[in-house]
Amino acid sequence: MKRRIYYFDNNATTRVAPEVVAAMSPFLTEFWGNPSSSYFFGHQLARHLEEARASVAALINADPREIVFTSCGTESNNSAIQSALTAHPKKRHILTTAVEHASNFKFCEHLATQGYAVTFLPVDSEGALDLRLLEKSIRADTALVSVMWANNETGVIFPIEEIAAICRNKDVLCHTDPVQAPGKLKMDVKKLGVDFLSLSAHKLHAPKGVGALYVKRRVKYQPYVMGGGQERGRRGGTENVAGIVAFGRAAELAMANLRDEPKRIRALRDRLENGILRLIPGSSRNGAKEPRLPNTTNIAFEGLEAEGILLLLDQAGICASSGSACTTGSLDPSHVLTAMSCSAARARGSIRLSLGMYNTDAEVAYLLKQLPGIIERLRGNEIGG
Ligand code: PLP
Numbered sequence: 001m002k003r004r005i006y007y008f009d010n011n012a013t014t015r016v017a018p019e020v021v022a023a024m025s026p027f028l029t030e031f032w033g034n035p036s037s038s039y040f041f042g043h044q045l046a047r048h049l050e051e052a053r054a055s056v057a058a059l060i061n062a063d064p065r066e067i068v069f070t071s072c073g074t075e076s077n078n079s080a081i082q083s084a085l086t087a088h089p090k091k092r093h094i095l096t097t098a099v100e101h102a103s104n105f106k107f108c109e110h111l112a113t114q115g116y117a118v119t120f121l122p123v124d125s126e127g128a129l130d131l132r133l134l135e136k137s138i139r140a141d142t143a144l145v146s147v148m149w150a151n152n153e154t155g156v157i158f159p160i161e162e163i164a165a166i167c168r169n170k171d172v173l174c175h176t177d178p179v180q181a182p183g184k185l186k187m188d189v190k191k192l193g194v195d196f197l198s199l200s201a202h203k204l205h206a207p208k209g210v211g212a213l214y215v216k217r218r219v220k221y222q223p224y225v226m227g228g229g230q231e232r233g234r235r236g237g238t239e240n241v242a243g244i245v246a247f248g249r250a251a252e253l254a255m256a257n258l259r260d261e262p263k264r265i266r267a268l269r270d271r272l273e274n275g276i277l278r279l280i281p282g283s284s285r286n287g288a289k290e291p292r293l294p295n296t297t298n299i300a301f302e303g304l305e306a307e308g309i310l311l312l313l314d315q316a317g318i319c320a321s322s323g324s325a326c327t328t329g330s331l332d333p334s335h336v337l338t339a340m341s342c343s344a345a346r347a348r349g350s351i352r353l354s355l356g357m358y359n360t361d362a363e364v365a366y367l368l369k370q371l372p373g374i375i376e377r378l379r380g381n382e383i384g385g
Contacts, residue, residue, distance in 0.1 A: 003317055004317050005317050005318075005319055006316075006317050006318045006319065006363050006366055006367060007319045007356070007358070007359070008318060008319060008320045008353045008354060008355060008359070008363075008367065009319045009320055009321050009352075009353075009354055010203075010295060010354045010355055010356030010359075011152045011153075011180055011203070011295075011296060011321075011352065011354035012321055012354070013202045013203070013208065014202060014203060014204065014205045014356050014357075015356070015358055016205060016206060016207050016246070017205040017206075017249075017250060017253055017357075019249060019253060020205055020206050020207075020246045020249045020250050020253070021246075023245055023246060023248075023249035024206075024207070024242040024243070024245050024249070025242075027045070027048070027241050027242035027245050028242045031044070031045060031048075031241075032241075033045055034238055035049055035238075035239055035241060036228065036230065036238070045241050048241065048244075048245055049069075049239055049241065049244055049245075050064065051245075051248060052244045052245050052247055052248025052249075052251075053067050053069070053244075053248070054248075055247075055248035055249070055251045055252050056199065056212050056247055056248055056251045058251065058252075058255065059182060059187060059199075059251040059254060059255055060187045060188065060189045060197060060199075060214060061187070061188040061189055061190055061191075062189050062214050063217060065217070065232075066189075066214050066215055066216060066217055067212050067213075067214060068212065068213045068214075068215055068221075068231050068234045068235050069210065069211070069212050069231060069235065069239060069240070069244050069247075070210075070211040070212060070213055070225075070235060071209055071210065071211060071225075071237075071240070072200055072202075072209060072210070072211040073101075073103060073177070073198050073199065073200030073203070073211045074102075074103035074200075074211075075211055075213075075224070075225070076177075076198035076199065076200070076211045076212060076213040077101070077103040077104045077107065077146075077175075077177055077198050078103065078107050078224060079213050079223075079224035079225070079235075080144070080146065080175040080196035080198060080213060080215075081094060081104070081107060081108070081111070081144060081146060081175065082222070082224045083196075083215075083220075083221050083222045083223075083224065084143040084144035084173050084196075085111070085116065085143050085144070086222040087220040087221065087222040088143050088220075090141065091141045091142060091143035092115070092116050092117055092141055092143065093116070093117040093118070093119070093139050093141045093142045093143060094108055094111065094116060094117070094118045094119070094142070094143060094144055094146060095118075095119045095121065095134070095137050095138060095139075095142050095144070095145045095146070095172075096108055096118065096119070096120055096121070096145070096146045096147065097120060097121045097122075097123065097129060097147055097148070097158075097339075098120040098121060098122055098123060098335070098339035099123055099127065099148070099151055099153075099156075099335070099336045099339050099340075100146070100147075100148050100177065101148060101152055101177060101179070103177075104146060104148070104177060105335070108120070108146075117139075117141070119137050121133060121134055121137060121147075122339060123339050123340055124340070124341075125340050125341045125342075126156070126287060126288040126340070127151060127154050127156035127286075127287040127288055127336075127340050128156065128158075128288060129147070129158055129159075129163075131159070131162060131163065131166065134147075134163065134166060135166050135170070138166070138167070138170045138172055142170075142172050143172075143173065144172070144173045144174070144175055144196075145163065145166075145167050145172055145173070145174050145175070146174075146175040146176075146177070147160065147163050147174075147175075147176060147177075148176065148177040148178070148179075149176050149177065149178035149180075149181050149185070150178060150180045150181050150184075150185065150292075150293045150296075151180075151287070151293075151336060152179070152180050153296075153298055153323045153334060153336040153337070153352055154286055154287030154288075154292070154296065154298045154336060154337075154340075154352075155180075155287065155292040155293035155294075155295070155296025155297070155298070155354075156288050156291070156292055157185070157291040157292060157293065160176045160178075160192050160194065161191065161192050161193065163176075164176075164192055164193035164194045165193060167195075168193060173195045173196070173219065174193070174194045174195050174196070175194065175195065175196035175197070175198070176192070176194045176196070176197050176198070177197075177198045178197060178198070178199070179198055179199060179200045179203055180203060180293060180296075181293070182199065182203065182204040182251070182254045183204050183205075183253075183254035183257055183258060183261060183357070184261075184262050184265070184293050184294055184295060185262075185293070186258060189214055189216070194214075194216070195215070195216045195219045196213060196214060196215055196216070196219070197213070197214040198211065198212075198213055198214075199211055199212040199213075199214070201243065201246065201247035201250060204250045204251065204253075204254045205250050205253060205254075205356075205357070206243070206246040206247045206249070206250035207243055207246055209240060209243050210240050210243035210244055210246070210247050212247070215234070221234055223235055223236065225237055257357060261357055262294045263294075265294045265295045265355050265356070265357070265359070266294035266295075268355055268359055268360075268361065268364050269294060269295055269296070269297055269353075269355050271361075271364055272297065272353060272355070272364045272367060272368065273285065273297040273299070275364075275368040276297075276299055276368070276371060277299070279368065279371075279372045280301065280371065280372050280375050282301060282302030282303065283299055283300065283301050283302070283375075284299065284300050284302075285297065285298065285299055285300075286298040286299065286300055286337055286340065286342065286346075286350055287340065295354050295355040295356060296352065296353075296354045296355075297352070297353050297354075298337075298350055298351070298352045298353075299350060299351060299353070300342070300346045300347075300349050300350040301349045301350070301351070301375055302346075302349065303349065303379065304349045304375065304378050304379065305348050305349055306322035306348060306349055306350055306351050307322070308378050309349075309351055309374060309375065309378065310322060310351060312374040312377065312378070313351075313370070313371070313374060316370045316374070318366075318367055318370060320351050320352065320353050321351065321352050322348075322350065322351055322352065323336065323337070323350075323352055333347030333348050334347050334350070337350055353367075
């Protein structure tokens with residue numbers, strides 16, 4: 001029997017919207033050609049790719065020519081960093097933060113083993129950056145400043161517009177990773193002033209396996225994945241047509257939802273967060289209350305391990321996580337919480353709940369009903385042995 005699930009892990013991935021399934025389906029069943037083919041059955045698809053490109057561009061107020069489709073947010077992040085280094089070979093320093101997603105920091109750690117210099121800027125206990133330190137850390141050989149917009153574990157938002165302005169003053173390229181932002185924050189690359197920006201379709205109700213990199217016009221771009229001349233020579237590989245069409249449709253939905261949905265999600269998240277903090281002794285939030293994504297909360301439960309909480313939540317049909325899905329299973333405490341000076345014990349006892357457009361009041365009520373008992377049970381077990 002199919003078990004009812006209560007999905008509170010929308011920062012890991014999101015349910016594909018029925019509208020998106022409807023838009024992409026014909027490209028799996030009927031129009032499955034290769035857009036680079038010379039005959040009509042194939043090359044007719046190019047138009048659909050361009051329509052999707054226009055929709056994704058509109059989501060961030062970019063020009064469609066500034067959008068390069070990739071396979072995921074990870075590839076977009078890797079590509080931006082790689083391009084900045086290889087297009088400016090004399091510049092061998094990357095300035096990033098200690099709380100980036102693994103797709104940034106693991107790649108930067110790898111680059112550090114290859115002779116590049118990498119600075120991981122610290123954050124304070126609320127998860128905030130010191131912009132004066134950021135400015136001071138830019139060096140003559142800095143190829144790129146790469147800072148995420150919204151943290152996937154805590155939801156904490158960095159002031160990207162100010163960071164991009166600092167970079168412009170210092171004549172350094174600026175990349176941001178707002179993979180968690182679409183449909184939650186208004187995104188405008190012209191206002192932000194960044195040179196590169198990463199997106200991932202599966203965070204906005206499209207399928208996995210498709211992403212995009214915004215590359216500002218006139219910024220030198222060195223392709224990361226090379227092969228055929230797809231994406232105007234900027235990303236080799238036969239296009240994931242159905243995925244890209246889905247991404248375009250999801251971008252339209254995210255834009256349409258932007259007016260009311262963030263307010264609704266914020267109210268739900270706040271009800272959930274306030275309820276947990278009120279009902280469960282020894283619970284406290286990780287990270288600043290604001291500015292923060294409207295859908296994310298990260299909560300520490302004193303004296304407990306997240307693993308046990310997540311197991312019992314799972315038994316109640318509730319999906320949540322202890323941090324990034326990409327690092328789940330790792331025994332190390334979250335690098336994000338550790339960078340915020342959380343003790344290892346606190347970090348290990350923290351869970352992330354991230355809401356999405358399909359969460360309802362009733363689901364929040366269900367979670368609020370289940371969680372106090374789960375925590376009590378675990379604490380009772382701990383004391384009673
Ligand atoms: N950046 C952030 C902030 C993310 O949360 C994620 C995924 O969790 C990624 C990048 C990577 O995206 P993808 O799963 O498409 O590779």
